[in-house]
Amino acid sequence: MNYKYSKSKCILVIGDIMLDHYIYGDCNRISPEAPVPVVEVKTESHTLGGAGNVVENLNAFGCSVEMVSVVGDDYNASLIFSKLAECNVAGNGVLTDSDRCTTIKTRVLATNHQLLRLDREITKPIADEIESELLKIVKSIIHLYHIVLLSDYNKGLLTEKLLNGIFEICKAKGIKSIVDPKGVDFSKYRGVSVIKPNKKEASAATGITITDAASLEQACIKIKEITNCDDVVITMSEEGIALYTDNGLSIIPTKAIDVVDVTGAGDTVLASLGLALAAGKTLQQSCDFANHAAAVVVSKVGSATATLQEINEKFQNN
Numbered sequence: 608m609n610y611k612y613s614k615s616k617c618i619l620v621i622g623d624i625m626l627d628h629y630i631y632g633d634c635n636r637i638s639p640e641a642p643v644p645v646v647e648v649k650t651e652s653h654t655l656g657g658a659g660n661v662v663e664n665l666n667a668f669g670c671s672v673e674m675v676s677v678v679g680d681d682y683n684a685s686l687i688f689s690k691l692a693e694c695n696v697a698g699n700g701v702l703t704d705s706d707r708c709t710t711i712k713t714r715v716l717a718t719n720h721q722l723l724r725l726d727r728e729i730t731k732p733i734a735d736e737i738e739s740e741l742l743k744i745v746k747s748i749i750h751l752y753h754i755v756l757l758s759d760y761n762k763g764l765l766t767e768k769l770l771n772g773i774f775e776i777c778k779a780k781g782i783k784s785i786v787d788p789k790g791v792d793f794s795k796y797r798g799v800s801v802i803k804p805n806k807k808e809a810s811a812a813t814g815i816t817i818t819d820a821a822s823l824e825q826a827c828i829k830i831k832e833i834t835n836c837d838d839v840v841i842t843m844s845e846e847g848i849a850l851y852t853d854n855g856l857s858i859i860p861t862k863a864i865d866v867v868d869v870t871g872a873g874d875t876v877l878a879s880l881g882l883a884l885a886a887g888k889t890l891q892q893s894c895d896f897a898n899h900a901a902a903v904v905v906s907k908v909g910s911a912t913a914t915l916q917e918i919n920e921k922f923q924n925n
Contacts, residue, residue, distance in 0.1 A: 612755060614760070616670050616671065616673040616753050616754075616882060616885045616886060617670070617673075617751055617752045617753055617885075618665055618670050618671070618672050618673075618674065618752060618753065618754055618755075618756060618759075618881050618882065618885060619672075619673050619700075619745075619748070619749070619751075619752040619754070619755045619756070620658055620661050620662050620665070620672060620673070620755075620756045620758065620813075620849070621658070621674075621675040621676070621700075621745070621755060621756070621757050621758070621764075621765070621773065622657065622658030622659045622661070622676060622758030622759060622760065622764065622765065622787075623658050623676065623710065623758065623759065623760035623761070623762035623763075623764050623765070624655065624656075624657055624658045624659045624662075624674060624676040624677075624678065624682050624687060624701065624706050624710075624755075624869070625655075625656040625657040625658075625659065625687075625709070625710035625711060625712060625728070625760070625762070626654075626655070626656060626687055626690075626709060626710065627653065627654045627655070627656035627712055627714070628651070628652075628653050628687055628711055628712065628713040628714070628716045629651065629652045629653075629654075629713075629714050629716065630646070630648055630651050630713065630714065630716065631648070631649050631650045631652075631716050632646040632647045632648040632649045632650075632715070632716075632717050633646070633647045633649065633717060633718070633835065634646050634647070634717035634718065634722065635647075635882060644717070644722060646715055646717050646722065649835075650687055651898070653686050653690065654690065655687065655690045655691070655694070656710075656712060656757065657710065657760045657762070658674070658758035658760065658874075659674075659687065659690065660874040661687055661756060661758050661787075661874045661877055661878050662674055662691065662694055662696055663694055663912050664668065664875050664877075664879070664912045664913070665878045665881070665882065666694040666695060666696070666912075667912035667913060667914050668878065668879075668882050668914070668915060669789075669914075669915070670783050670882060671695075672694065672695070672696050673696060673697065673698075673700055673748065673751075673752070673890075674691060674696050674698055674700055674701055675700035675741060675744060676700070676701045676702075676744060676764060677702050677703075677704050677707060677733055677737060677741075677764055678701055678702075678703055678704070678707075678709040679704060679705070679707045679709040679729075680703050680704070680705040680706040680724055681708055681709050682831055683708070683709035684703060684712050687701070687709060688701070688814055689701065690780070693772070699744075700741075700744050700745075700748065701737050702737060702740060702741065702744075704733065704734070704737055706729075706734065707729045707733075707763075708727055708728065708729055710725060710726075710727070710728040710729075710762055710923070711726075711727045711728075712725070712726050712823075712841040713725040713727075713880035717900070720872070723920065729762075729763065730761065730763045730764060730853055731761050731763050732763050732766045733763055733764055733766060733769070735768075737742055738766060738768055738769045738772075741769060742769065742772040742773070742776070745772070745773055745776055746776050748775050748891075749777065749780050749782060752781060752782065752785050753782070753885035754782060754784070754785070754885040755773065755777055755782060755783070755784040755785070756784075756785050756786075756787075756877055756878070756881045757773070757784060757785065757786040757787065757799070758786075758787050758874065758877060759787060759788055759789040759790075759809070761789040762850045766795075767795040769795060770786075770795055770798075770799075771797075771798065774798030774799055775798070777800070778798065783800040783884060783885075784799050784800045784801070785799070785800060785801040785802075785803060785877065785880055785881055785884070786799045786801070786802050786803065787803050787804075787873060787874075787877045788802055788803070788804050788808060788812070789808070789845050790812075791811045791812050792812070793812045793830060793833045793834050794833055794834070796834045797833070797834050797835050798834075798835060798836075799834055800836060800837050800838070801836060801837060801838045801839070801840060801880070801884075801890070802830060802834050802836050802838075802840070803839075803840040803841075803842065803873075803876065803877060803880065804830070804841060804842075805841065805842045805843070805844070805873060806841055806842070806843045806846070807921075809826045809827075809841050809861075810826060811829060813825075813826045813829040813830060813833075813834070815829065820856065820858070823841070823849055823856065823858075824851065824856040826841070827839040827841065827849070827851035827856060828840070828851070830851075831851065836848065837852070838851065838852040838890050839851040839852075840876075840880065840890070841896060842872075842873060842876055842901075843858075844861070845861050846858075846860075846861065847859050847860045847861040847895045847898065848861075848876070848897065848898050850890055850894050852890050852891075857891060858892050859891075859895055861902070872904055873900045875897070875900050875901050875904045875912070875913065876897045876900070876901050878900075879893070879896050879897035879900040879901070880893050880894065880896075880897050882896075883896045883897070896918075899918050900913045900918055903917050903918055
């Protein structure tokens with residue numbers, strides 16, 4: 608195994624960016640005020656979440672990346688821009704919307720156990736003027752990128768109008784697009800090149816219970832009918848990755864050996880697919896690379912990333 612990809616590949620990520628906030632502490636007593644644990648805070652940390660995790664994965668691969676998204680006019684937005692800068696992302700495509708807050712998920716952990724999660728977000732669709740401004744940005748910079756990755760966390764950014772506009776721009780320039788979808792209505796992704804749901808999402812969107820290869824293929828065919836996409840990729844956790852292309856189904860067995868934490872694995876698959884397809888690899892080759900990358904990530908704790916060196920070293924005898 609020896610994956611080598613040019614670091615000159617330029618990838619545009621469009622999606623719901625958020626901040627993951629972790630509070631670590633010790634818990635040794637129950638509050639006298641209410642039957643709840645008391646956590647003595649020791650440390651805190653912030654990382655990019657949502658579509659931002661896709662950016663971090665691409666940065667780990669050495670890609671040139673830009674982000675298109677929306678944040679609020681608040682302190683958490685400044686933390687996001689700082690984290691983007693650490694990933695060598697200018698963030699010129701990230702708009703500030705004073706009518707929204709920056710999405711942040713705060714997790715409280717004690718002795719490696721998550722006790723609580725607090726979410727601060729506004730999930731209503733973005734305003735028409737924000738949609739128009741984002742489409743102007745995408746249209747003005749699209750020629751700089753080899754591929755477009757869309758990461759939908761259903762936080763209001765990727766409206767049907769915005770998606771339709773992005774797909775039209777991509778097709779006009781001959782640029783492939785890949786979407787990691789959310790929700791049960793996949794019709795809003797009509798026009799995307801490749802759609803990458805997980806097994807549960809694929810089943811919910813098609814109404815088909817996936818139990819074997821036959822039902823899996825039926826779900827892929829229905830997704831292709833709904834979205835008019837070129838290809839369908841379905842991640843299936845320990846069952847591997849399924850791809851439906853050229854009217855045929857293939858299943859790549861999982862490469863995961865030591866599964867510690869599957870958090871963020873879908874973001875890694877999206878980033879890996881994007882890099883490999885941008886490099887001119889076939890969908891089969893790209894899914895194989897994504898499978899290996901995800902195997903490295905799930906062996907780590909939290910929303911982790913993998914480098915090409917780590918992937919090659921882990922599977923050097925393959």
